Amino acid sequence: MLFSQRVMGPVVGLPKVWLFILGVGLFVQLSGLLFNSDGSRYATQTYLLLFVPTLILLLWRRFALDIWRQAPGVLLLCLQAWVLLTGSVNAGSSHGPAYWLKIDVLILLYVFAVASLVRHERAFTWLLFAGVAMASVFAWLTLYYQFGVLDKPLEYKVLRYAGRLREMGWRGLGDLNHPIIAGLYYGFFAVLLTYLLVGLKVRAWQAALLAVAMLGLLAYVLLTFSRGAWFSTAAGGFVLLLLFPNIKSRSLIGAGCLAVVVAAYLFWPEIQHEQKVGVSGRHLIWDNWAAHLPEFWLMGAGAGADLFFKFPDSTWSVIHAHSLYLQLWYEYGIVGISLFVLLLLSLLHKGWVCRTQPLARVGLALLVFAMVAMVSDVYTIFHRLSPYWVLVWFPIGILLGVRPAGKRNRFTGAAK
Template sequence: MLRQLIGREIKGLGKVLILLLALGVFIQLSGLLLNNDGSRYATQLYLSLFLPALLLLLRERLMLDLWRQLPAVIFLFLLGWVLLYAGVHPGSDKDFWNWLKLVLLLIFYVAAVASLTRHEKFLMLVLVISLIVAAVFAWLTLYYQFVVLDRPLSYEAFRWVRLWELGWRGFGDLKHPIIAGLYYSIFTIIATWLLLRPGMGPWRSLFLMLAIAGLAFYILLTFSRGSWFSLGAGGLALLLITNSRKSYALLSLGAVVLCLAAYWFWPELQNEQRVGVNGRELIWVGWLGRLSEFWLMGRGAGADFEFTFPTGQSFIHAHSLYLQLWYEYGLVGIGLFVAFVLSLLFKAWQCRALPLAQLAMGLLVLAMVAMISDVYAIFHRPSPYWALFWFPVGILLGLRKPVT
């Protein structure tokens, strides 16, 4: 049965390439949890994702139909601007060839996701297996923290010692609670999207609800408020664009849960309000004070935005992707990026009747809100931020608008 399915689904593309691409995208999404060695993760991506994507582009004559759409054209112009700055701007942090390699890898990744989108059953398989891995790791982390380590479940115990790793042999180590919160938010959106799909029986629905519960509890204990708001915005966008009885039922249930949680944890919420944005406002004011130095031409691809607090603590980025991109690439660069995101939103709206467009809309809104305060770079080596931003980009570019 599986052999017949594969044969029908990828007859015109080649079994080996499409299966490798599915494996490569799965590794990109889930390898961050399954690998405890960064070099092994990179090697797996080159062999299972980037090389097959290159061969696919050559086999399909560069997939010209993929690039003949407004969001893709803006995407290529944006990458061209990044390369131009890498080559000519003296403030760029790496040489032109390193930036060329990065740009090519991004093109390969977006093309790979777009190709899987056009073979929806394989993308669905990647999404489901990746979700299972993420949900299992979320529940294993909770088990390890509360059962093995016997940590108390209290606000005081977790507020300043937040979750970002499984805690066993380096697996599931996402390096920082903000990254962990955003990473698991991706799979919470995916699980919610699957739950909204018609034909989900009681057992599948139960599994998805358990997955959402574990993922959401993990995200809560990261105490990444940016992740909370980003997930809320992405989930709201997904529920509204789905526009079904089930989505509005979940929306109502979510509103009730939030009201009860606000009532029950009101003292903790007041404390979070007192904490504020952890000094980000000082960084943003500092960025605004230097605006006249870079607003037009920027400081160069990958340039550090250096800021030092009165306490002596220093940071090298603006704690906002939008501000950081403007700082690096100037007015044209941030203009191209904003135009790119808006064109993606417009395409998602045009394709809103398609289930994958609904998923991509939720993921893209999640990324857009996260980029306000919690994402510092998207033009860099493969990382959780690729899954956060470039994954929904690939889905949207791969979708074909419904014929009316």
């Protein structure tokens, strides 16, 4: 069997039809970025297959108060209320209150859908498997098309400055618009695949297939030359391996350390060049943020406000802080960033308390992945559908959904 008996045990709680609906909707949201070449089609599919059914489920469950009564749930609602308030009263906000209310509601529905499916481990694990399979197929197709069909040279200088992976290159499929986004997106699935490999009982041939899939995902992440994606994937994967102490995880840690040593020996000139590149001018952007701190530190510049910076002696300019933590502080002030940090800390605490549950460990690893990525790459999360929803709101939904041992199922009364 692909999954262990623990995962394949009986499912309680939501009817099977709802598990199927949520699973399909979340799969489209997770993977639709790859198989849709049109953003509006992706949005339409997600609205119809995920948001509308989830709204019906939320109303049927009488707003699922058990999810929001916990500390992370309360902090999330407070953060969303502050976003709405800032978007309504701060003159610097990019949109009016109706827009921010819509974004808040969609995020609420999304994390509720993830949290609801998490409470049915078998169904959620099949969702993870389907998402990882789709991402792995597209990673290998991209590598084949870019280097086999388009015959792109595998040379560091060419790839680093003119050939960083971000799309398949065929009919708009698998187009993630930017190498950084692409690296983070595929790195997210590499962490999930690590869970399937070390957290579940798999046969030798299944482990081999997972290893081939992992090779494709990691190769794609590497060739985006997004160092934020590299570090995020390494951090998330390492945490996951530590949380699943078994012979497979220890073997992967050893193999990973050996691979790093070999890579450092073989590619030392390239590593030195990456070191010289540094943070790619981000320190100047962060200095600009600090210079304007007295202007926005308390109430923020407004929801969705741009932080404009033009590089000296250059025509290149940016409109955000290149760090989600700094950008949230810029937009929502000290209250907004404080609520966000408290939300992350509460989720880390809950994940640790529930660490005996496999999906809590997955949520912890993905949250660490996101927290590292948010240092230098993620620029917004209160925004229309984007890959950043997968990186940030998905692990938040997982950790909202897991429950400490001894909690009882409100549908059946059975201990979870």
